[in-house]
Amino acid sequence: MTDRSMADPSDGAVNHASADAALGARIREYRMMRRMSLRALGEAAQASPGFLSQLERGQANASIGMLRRIGAALGLTVADLFDQNNTPGPHVVRRADRPMLHTAPGSRKSLISQRPLGHLEVYEGEFDPGASTGDDAYTHGDSQEILLVLSGAVRIELDDRAHALEAGDSIEYRSSVPHRVVNPHEAPAEVLWIISPPTPD
Incomplete structure (x- = not known):
């Protein structure tokens, strides 16, 4: 036996x-x-x-x-x-499954890019009327950052200079420059941040 x-x-x-x-x-x-x-x-x-x-x-x-x-x-x-769970190829991330980040009241920020995509990070942000990324401008690392307005309109403050952006507009800057995004309008706004290389947020 x-x-x-x-x-x-x-x-x-x-x-x-x-x-x-x-x-x-x-x-x-x-x-x-x-x-x-x-x-x-x-x-x-x-x-x-x-x-x-x-x-x-x-x-x-x-x-x-x-x-x-x-x-x-x-x-x-x-x-x-x-990591066998991180298989190469297309990764579908449903809107409801996006990791959410803590942000200021009236604003929401979710991570779109997923590991193991290591060269850039993409975030989607939503701002209620009057909401912003916070009272103070902030920095994170020294990467190339692009802000694209998907809908509505926002104001981005860079080193005490304000830039008004509407849907379809974008602006490029270094993440080491103090920046702050505000929605001063009566309609909600949606934006996209693209950061390369990724930096601690």
Whole structure:
């Protein structure tokens, strides 16, 4: 009678090979999604195209340091590379499922961009009549930031200079410049913030 409690010594090797293949496949999918060649990824990650080709086919192992460089070149973390829930390709985020951020009274801010998109952040903001991002202007890092008005109209204050924007208007500035958004009108307003690279909010 076979003792089923005894593990097959080959199971560990099979599981390890399967994990290597899955990791390699994810790296390849992320690389293809970003339209990077093996040579381009190799130059960014300080690795040979031949090694990366083997890694993507599950025929080679990479050190943590190498995975960090590969991840950085793809705009990912090492954790992103191993996270099977973060599969490459289109990610649908329903409006009701957007993560909401705490904002000032009368305004709402939700995160649209999702990990592992690491090169930019996109936020949608809604302002009731008279609402704003807060009483004081704020800064966050030193990234490129674009504010696009989707509907209604707002006033953005940059370094004590005010700019009136209507639907379809946009403005570009550095996130290190003190800024504040106000809706001084009697109709609600909706805006979009695009920030690259992401900064602590």
